[in-house]
Amino acid sequence: MKALILFGVLLISGAATYLIRLSFIALEGRMNLPMWFRSALPYVPAAMLTALIAPDLLMRDGALAVSIDNPRLLAGIVAIVIARVTKSAMWTIVGGMAVLLILMKVMA
Template identity: 65%
Template sequence: MSDLVLLAVFVGAGLATFLIRLSFIALEGRVRLPSWFRTSLQFVPPAMLSALIAPDLLMRDGHLDLSPGNARLLAGAVAILIAARTRSIGWTIAGGMAALAALEYLL
């Protein structure tokens, strides 16, 4: 693939992403979105975060790994417990990373 085609793909994808995000900002206040749609938007961030994190926690070398030897899965469980207990992003990240470092050293 030539560099020019690759550049066009990148620019096109960036422009499409920009326009999709701009549409919500530009139309705010001008268009009344249905209440069910506005309510469902609150679930987008947790769903996206789960979609980004779950494969890293559950997969190792392209295969599902739910074993006790999966340090990432165990550290993720520790981070979930810290998040539920403290409701603090900082403590969750610090505790999860510390658990991951300790578990990777031990396992």
């Protein structure tokens, strides 16, 4: 029974997400969005990614952890450098994860 409820919640959530995204696509030709809104749209993906990643890098055990003994923060900084140098998502992920795994073993 719980699995059926969970499956229903997932289906409803997926449908709601799909409809919200579709609304922007479907209304594009019919509605004239303000220029300030259109100029802000390219920044949405970077803002969303930052909002998802920053808490994981900066928080540890529910407290702000901006120090050299935070392996996630150090690996994140290395990943930023790799991304800047290589401009490759694959190398950024591989390098950041490798540094994180090494630091977690060393600092454990």
